[in-house]
Structure formats: structure tokens, C-alpha cells
Amino acid sequence: MMITGKNYIGNQNSAKGDKIFTTFNPLLDKNNDWKITEATPEEIEEAVSLATSAFKEYSQLSGKKKASFLRAIAEEIESLGDNLLEVYCAESGLPQGRANGERGRTLGQLRAFANHLEDGNWVEATIDTAQPDRQPLPKVDLRKMNVALGPVVVFGASNFPLAFSTAGGDAAAALAAGCPVIVKSHPMHAATGEMVASAIVKAAEKTGMPNGVFSNLNSNGNDVGQQLVLNENIKAVGFTGSLKGGRALYNLAATRKEPIPVFAEMGSVNPVVLLPKSLENRAESIAKTYAGSITLGAGQFCTNPGLIIGIKSEGLTNFTNNLASDIKEVAPSCMLHPNIANAYYKNKETALNQNGVAVLADISENVPSNFAAQAVITVSGAEFLKNPTLHHEVFGPFSLLVQCGDKAELEEVIANLEGQLTGTVIADDNELENYRTVVSELQNKVGRIIFNGVPTGVEVCPSMLHGGPYPASTDSRFTAVGVDSIKRFVRPFSFQDWPNNLLPEELKNENPLGILRTVNGVKTDKEI
């Protein structure tokens, strides 16, 4: 397909504005040719207005109909063929293999939500039947289920042009919930976004969805996003990106007359705790695994292991030396954009210049433009505890090794961390039991705890929790990955003494969908 650079206002291509921008090919170190047109305030207003009226119909559709829409989106994305992957690579500098894998994940997410809707249990139907003769007061009939929240704004993520952008996890979750979606396309991959948007619009038309169920707005600055978040008809926001960006949106939403939830997933340093016995027995293999995890995808994952913590010992020294030499062996790779590469070099420099920091490895010679020179640095536990700057994420192939004097200092270091997406413990058999308080401190800081693995690689499945205490996310009570992410975009709703024939199918006596319901306290798929 041809890239037009236009927005999608509902099903219509539209480019009424005069702010034009381009995307950038970091591998070729030059601008891409496509001219992208930023959405105007009028276009934004129209997209919200269409979404608001689409909500009335779309939120009432059956799970089956919404599932057919999600499956059609997946099919239309597949129909874009390898052209999509080429545009993806041209706008991200990421290799074809990654593009292909991320497309697979995106299709998988859409289909997982379709299955989830067809299964139907996600509405959490809960029914308590009437007891007209109850003393001293009769009991009414009450039936509760999850319903859609309203139009949702999704901000595309720089580091996942497919899986966390236009038809990514947030958009799929909101559409599954019954919420129209307006995507604020990420400016670094606006052409990729347009292609995916065209697939969504085609799918919406083919499956008879109301116009406005989806819009895609281009923008190279903050105005479009701000106008969207402040619009009174928008009822929730999904965001993946920096702490600065996520918190700004959170603050903006909190100033509204009607405040709305902002689900911002803002990354973290993902502490890895190395316990002594494991280092005694296999420091070399742990170092090799972590050299790979730190540099995976040029370190541009929110689960990148940016902080490794151990207790000084021969084993830790052995690990340190191995990690330093292993990481030097990794070929540097291209970052997503010059802005991201520049931020990486600046943040790395800041970390390097902190008190007591020693460089273990820093590949900075012969690295091409926009490529990331990976680095591992080290500092003592005492220095780390004194210096909050060292607690900050350096987005890229970077890790800080904190060497603690003893177990007590290790525990203190963990107790002083901010909220994290993940925490990892590397330990040998039975070693964990002697570190229960360390593990307990770590659990209170993270959303997911990992035993003898790496934090990179986020499995998309129902038991995944991708989120965590602030600042990893703005709301630790929800996951951004997996089908349970639908819970962000629904609210429970009760019908009292409502006529059976006018109830949603999920709550009718006959249970026509055959879903699992809690009826008078008992889980059952039987009729009433």
C-alpha cells in the first residue's frame, strides 16, 4: 500500500493540517521520504465525537461480534505482507527478524483477545437472586457484569512499533472491552502506524463496526496528545514510554473536572540479585546469559536488566570479570532513533561520572552513528545508597553492578529501590530459603519476580503481570500484557430487579452464552 501520511478520522483519511514531519531511518542515518501530516484540533475533535457516538453501538455488541472484528484486524495486518516489515525496519533500525517476531506477537495478542471474548467469562457475571420473603426486608434481584468504560486514547510506544502501538496490546484490550480507540501514533514510526491503521479500518468496515470505533492521529509534539487527554468524552488512557511522559499525562488527567485513569507503563531498572552460592558454582554462565540480556534489542526493552546486585566475594569478582569480557564481544546494534541514541549516551555519561563509579566495559570505539555502545559499570552498595542518580534507568544496553559489603547492605539496597516491573533472583538449590527477607523486600517492589532467569522476554499469557509499583507503572493493580489487561478498560455494573428479557445475554436466567457465573455464591454455568 502507499503511505499517504494522512490521519484516519474514523474510516476517513484526512490531512487538513499544515504541520508536516518525517520519520527517520537510523540505519541509513537519513530521513524517510514519507510526509506525515499532524492532526488538527478540528480533526481531533471529530475523532472524539465519532468515537463517542460509536461507543453507544460498539459497547453493546456481543463478544462474538467484537471477536470477529479483532480476528479481521489480524487478517488485514497479515495481508499487508512483508511491505509492513520493510516500513517497520526503515522507521526503527530494528532487524527483519525482530519485525517478524513482533508482528507474530501482535497477531497473537489480537487472537488471544478474540478467544477471550468468545469464551465470555471475562465479564465476571455475578448474580444474587431475589428473596421476596426475607425478614425484616425483602431481598432484591441483583446482577453484575463488566461493561465498557468509554472511548480510550492509546499512545504508541517508540520501542514496539507493532506490539505496543496502533493495534498493539493497549488498543486490542480496549477494543475487546467494547471501547472505541483513538491512537496517538508514535512520531518515530508514523508510516508503520498508518499501515496498521488502514488494516484496522478495513477490518472495521468488513465486519460492520460503527464508524469511529477507531481513529489514528499523527503528531510530532505534545499538543495532540494533550488535547485528547483533556477531552471530556475520553474515559481512559493507555501509554507506554518514559517516566517523564507518562507522569505528565497522569498529571494532566488528574486536573480534569472528571479525572480519568491513565495506565502508563514507564519501564524500570529491573534489579537482578545474585546470591553467593550461584556465583560460586556458575559465575561464567550467569555472566554470559546476562551479557545477552543486557544487549538484547540494543537494550531497548522496559524489562532490560539495568541493575545487578551482589555481595562481594570471589564469585562476584569472577562474575564481574566474565561479564566485562562477554559484553565486549557483543556487536553493537542500531538504536531506534538519533534522539534515543543521544539520550542513551547522555544518561550513560551521567552515570559514569558519579562518585565511586568504575567502568567494567564501555565499547565506544568504531561504533556507527545511532548505534549503541554497550556498557557495564560498577559501584559499592554504600555509594549506591547515597546517590539517587544511580537508581535511574539508562534506556539502552547498559547495566550497573552494585557490590554490597554483606547481606544486610544487600537488603538495604533493595529496600531503597523504587517500584519495578520485575525483580530477578539468581540462586542455587535451597539457597533462596536463607534469603527470605531479601526476597520479601524485593517482592514489595516489583510486579513480577523471576527465579534463575532473565527479565527480558515477556510471555504473553493470562498469568503474566506486566506492570508494578510506581514508577514502573501508574497503577500497580493492572497488567499491560495478557488478556487480563482488558480489566483496565471496564467497570462493573449492576442491574437491580431488571426484566429478564432486557438483560444482557450474560445475565439472563437461561444463560444463553453458557458462561461461568457466580450465582448466589456458587460458580456455575447452569441456567437459573
Next chain:
Amino acid sequence: MMITGKNYIGNQNSAKGDKIFTTFNPLLDKNNDWKITEATPEEIEEAVSLATSAFKEYSQLSGKKKASFLRAIAEEIESLGDNLLEVYCAESGLPQGRANGERGRTLGQLRAFANHLEDGNWVEATIDTAQPDRQPLPKVDLRKMNVALGPVVVFGASNFPLAFSTAGGDAAAALAAGCPVIVKSHPMHAATGEMVASAIVKAAEKTGMPNGVFSNLNSNGNDVGQQLVLNENIKAVGFTGSLKGGRALYNLAATRKEPIPVFAEMGSVNPVVLLPKSLENRAESIAKTYAGSITLGAGQFCTNPGLIIGIKSEGLTNFTNNLASDIKEVAPSCMLHPNIANAYYKNKETALNQNGVAVLADISENVPSNFAAQAVITVSGAEFLKNPTLHHEVFGPFSLLVQCGDKAELEEVIANLEGQLTGTVIADDNELENYRTVVSELQNKVGRIIFNGVPTGVEVCPSMLHGGPYPASTDSRFTAVGVDSIKRFVRPFSFQDWPNNLLPEELKNENPLGILRTVNGVKTDKEI
């Protein structure tokens, strides 16, 4: 027991401050004798510090142990005997029957949460087992369940000295979740609060709970609450009260370095839609029912029907005349406090003075001090649409009848309402089907929709949704009543490849608790 006026800092009575206040008996129109001591900043800090350390142990306790604590609280409250009801009445002006009923509800809530914990399914255990041979990448073992959020602050409600205060719904939900609770006692019923707090402390000691699992702080102003909400160790807030108070806490929490959820349930006008046929057939009985609902408990319920909407017709005129005469028959009753009575009279006066308002009934002669003179007023749909002041809640025995010109205006009136706890539709058989768009507009505004009933009377059961779109509550995604209110105080947490013997019981292969879990997509109580 003797009322000391002291705070509970964990299990210790404490009164280090010199700010003393008293509660008020509105029936006798005089101060009560008890001298209540406001908590000092140091006492607040100590309560939070105890709660923070108690969290480590308390959050890890089994459901059975937490259930035994909740049951012990209920028993200790019962042991306080009728003395509790006397203090309750002296501080609220409410009759003994209401005190007794509310105590029953409070005990019922505590025991419902105990059952919920013993049942154990509330943790929503979700397990996806490993697939080491999966291609292209092995699949890890992931296990997710709900865990406690951290120490919670609960603000007592003026209008529910027992069921929504010290050991009320919010406190019971947070304690059930595994969160220590610090109650900011409501200044209007601080002695009642102290009695209940003593019961909780006794129960905590008898069942071996860690010191700090509960504290009770007195305060007659805003400082104590503000210091609590801003404390970095507090992880959530529960509040029931005015929009002004709830929004102030929400705003405060949003300014924190780590923002936290504030669950504020702030009341609403609870619109009631009268459809024409029902009025044609039974205007008299509807009027009688609503005269009762409007004046129940001096109108001091957040579900009070403050707004009644109909289409001009003979039936509506008939209803209007009947409501006016029926409401005059009701004997006025005492309000909770002079401040609440004064606010009622002031807000009623404001409503009466709006353009186009006519008084249907206003009992203002021979009403004793602190008693509420109930009133019903009326206005046209057109005037209502023009004047936002008429959309505001008048807390007390008051209702505004909006008379619309036609169905379209009725729909417009509903579309222009703010978020509400409840919406009610009064209709005759089959009449509802002709008002699908009206019902759909109403659904989008409310948390609970009622057919041919009254909004007052909130059944405590799993299918109740007590909450709703802002400003009814600050977070429509949660209920404040029923066992699902526990969801406000938990977050999901994932274990990846964690050793089976170190997993919580809920996630172990053997499923020792026999709970219902989702294992590889299938609901089962079997072991793995």
C-alpha cells in the same frame, strides 16, 4: 467501657496532643461530655511506621488467620453490647433501631469477608505451566495471584458511624486484603469510633495480629488526614463523604511523588425516571413509595432520590400532587449534626431560589433544632438544562422533580447529568422497550440501574455495585459495597519459574487450599 478520647497508635492508647474537641448530640442540641484528643504529627508518624512494619507479617498471613481476626472483631463489637448503640445515638441523633440495624450490617460485612477469605478464590490464581520444548523459544512457568497493596488510610463517614467507619466496609475490605488500616475517625462520632477501635485492638491481640495492623486517629480538622495521605508509606485511601472532601484528597494523592489510588464515594442525586404508563396506572402508589424513600433517615443516604424526571401528562400531575401531600405527612427527623442541618437548609434555599423553580412541599414550621424540614420542588426540563446549580446534590430529605416537554427532552436531561451511583426507571410491563435509548443514556451515567424500586437500601452482596462514574466516585472500576470491594486494595503479582516449595499455598502444584484456579486456560480445583 469508658470513653477516654484517646487515639489508638497500634495497640496503645495515646493522647500526646493538646487539641481537644467534643462531639455533639443533635437530639438534645448540646455537646457530649467526652473530651476527644486530636492525634499529633508524631503519633501519626508512629501509626504509619507501625503499619509499615506490620504489613510485612500481616500481608503474608493465610486467609484463615485473617478470617479469624475479622470474626474476632465482629465478636468484640457484639461484646460492647447496647452501650455502643447508646453512644452511637448520642453522637448521631439517629434512632436506636437504625443503630441496631447498622451494627448488624457491620457484623455481617466483617463475616462476609471472613467467608470470602476462607473460600480463598478471591486471589484469582492463574497458572500457565512451563513448556521447555516450545519453539522457537521455551515457555517459562508463570503463576499470578492478588497480593495486598500496603498500609491503607480509611476516613470514617459522617452518615454511617458503624457500617462505613472504624470497622466498616472500607476497613474490613482492606484488612481482608492483607493491608494494615489506619482510620481517620470521623469527628462527629469519635466516641463511637473509639469503642469500635477498642474492639478491633482486642481482636488483634486475641488472634495474635502484629502490632500496627490497626490504628485509630482522632481529628477535628484536615491536618491529620492530609498528613496521612501524603505519607509515602500509605498505599491507598478509602473515603465516603462530600465531593469537595473526596476531590481534595484525590488531588492531594495525585501530587505525591508516588501517586496512590483514592477511592472516594461521594454521593449523587440518583435520578429516577418515571415513564408515562406507570404514572397513568399507579401514580398514587409511586408517590407514596417515593415520599418514604426521600425522607428515609432524614435523607442522609448517598442513594437518596434527589432528582425525579418525568414527561408532562395527567399522570405526572397526579404523581406531583400526591407526592406533595404525602411528603407533608412525614414527621421530620433529626439530622446528624448542626453543620449538616445548616448545610441542608442553605443548599435547599439555593435550589429554591433558582429561576423557574416552584415549591411543591416545604415543611418549615415547628421543626425542632437540627431537624430537617423535607421539601420537594419542581422545574421544567428546559430550565433544568440551562442551570447546572440544579444538578447539585442537596444532602437531606429533598428532591427536585423535573417536568420534561417530551421524550426527546427527557433523553437530553439524562444525557446532561453527571455520573451517579444509581439510576431508577419506573415503568409498566413492556413500556421499557420503547425507551431503550433513554435507558442506554442512563446506564452510561450510573453504577447501578434499578427497575421499579427505590435507590435507597443498598444490599450487601457480591453482585452489588456501589460506585459509579465521577463524581459519584473517583474510580468507577470498583465497588465500595460487597466482597468485591477487596479488589481496591490488592494488586496482581506474578512468580516466574519460582520453586514450588517457596510459592504461596494458593499457587503450589498440590493446590493445598483446594481453591478454584485457572490452569493453562481452564478453571479447575485440581492439583497440577
